[in-house]
Amino acid sequence: MTTFLELKEEGIKRFGEAGAWVYDEWKKLNDTFFHGNNKVGPIVWGLTMQGESLGYYKAAENLIYLHRHLLRPIYPRNDLTWDVGYMNKNLSSDVLLHEMIHQRIHQTGGWVGETSHNNVRFVEEVNRISKMLGLGVKARVIEKNISQDKVKRQAKPDYLTMRELFYFPYASRHSSYYQKES
Ligand SMILES: [Zn+2]
Incomplete structure (x- = not known):
């Protein structure tokens, strides 16, 4: 070790x-x-x-x-x-935090679900951390929706999209957060 x-x-x-x-x-x-x-x-x-x-x-x-x-x-x-x-630094820190969510999940039993972002455990972590960061966004697992032979994943209104889960928390920050340097 x-x-x-x-x-x-x-x-x-x-x-x-x-x-x-x-x-x-x-x-x-x-x-x-x-x-x-x-x-x-x-x-x-x-x-x-x-x-x-x-x-x-x-x-x-x-x-x-x-x-x-x-x-x-x-x-x-x-x-x-x-x-x-x-x-x-602000962006690097957010990217690091995102990867640490994956680290956390992996080190505490892993996840079951569609993808490493669209699953119950990742979504729980996003909600927990979003609150701590005061981002005011919430997430839930996005259900598959099959219409006219096409698989669609549409987030419920007011919940994070696939893309926003993939880029959490940086897709949910105000862009000015990355302009002022710490
Ligand atoms: Zn990720």
């Missing part, structure tokens, strides 16, 4: 300040939202494995993966720097 400090040290070796920041932020979010109960694993910055997603949780390795575009808004060419000066 690798400890938090060992992992953080490894993160600093690979990603400098950004490596240190992401572990400190993980710890803060863990205490704030998960009673410190999540078990840490490697957190790395890199290119995405999943198209448009800004983060990814690989359960088998307890690995949280954050897109390096969060560090640098302009696509890096030959001069990639792991500089927190380029980081949107």
